[in-house]
Amino acid sequence: MRHIREVPVFRSKQQKRLDALEEKYTSGFFKGKAEFVFDPSSEEQVIKRSMSLRQYLDEKIRRPGLGAVFLNGWEVVEPKRVHELLETDVSQFAYIKYFETFAWASHRSATCLYQLAPNEIDSEFGKRIDEQTVAGYLGSGTLQNKVYDNTLERLVSDYDYRPTLYWNPDFEIKEKEQSVTFYNNSRAKGYWVTIQGVTQTGQLVFYQKKYSN
Structure with missing residues (x-):
């Protein structure tokens, strides 16, 4: 009999956080490996500045479409409601998963969103902003707003x-x-x-x- 030495597997702090979110928010078909998994509230760019869900997903997923959209385990089919969700600040979502193929979406792609409950929203979020350096301004002067009619x-x-x-x-x-x-x-x-x-x-x-x- 050959004995194989045990190899310890260490999870990063971020992976532990994702695992905790997976356990807390998902169930049934929504559990399991997805092509993309996001924890927006832990990301510096989300903490520092306002960003809509649409902007966030465009940067992260880079796919032509989001496929079926699920919110807290329920499919959102009304286009107006999907639009409203995409324009919501991404800091309002605790956990996001994207599947290339998803059983509940007839094996199409799917974006699964888990929105924070009102009592889960951090009222201090957005105030934890570090000092930012931006381009300077010219010396003060009178603004001349020229208008050329023709x-x-x-x-x-x-x-x-x-x-x-x-x-x-x-x-x-x-x-x-x-x-x-x-x-x-x-x-x-x-x-x-x-x-x-x-x-x-x-x-x-x-x-x-x-x-x-």
Whole structure:
């Protein structure tokens, strides 16, 4: 008889946390190995800034669709309700699983969401924000909000030196798309868009991207 030496298997702290969430939230067909498993509230990017479930899954799963959607073990079939869930802040979900094939979805792909109960939501979440370094600002000055009603007015106007093309300190983001109108200066080869603010849950939002003409 040949004796095989025992090999200890150590689980990481994160794996132990995932196992605990699996045990707490899943049952039946929902238990078991999935292609993707997420614990959003433990991730730095979720703690630091607001992010919708849609944004989170787009970054993490990178699939053309989410397949069937299940919330706390029940399938969500109404498109409006699915849309509402996707626009919910991802910090509201304790556990997320994605199956490439799932028995309860006729062996299609499926996204299983486990949402926190009201008494489970951490009211301090979003306040545990470390110091962040962002790009600095130019010296203070008077903002010149130029408006060119037509092309001729632009052509005959003085040279436009404005470093800031549009600034709105009280811009409230709605559910539907919103548009803003601004006019380039005379030397524009592109422009930066910076969005900075605070969500209703107290989380900081900072977005910055450069666009070239």
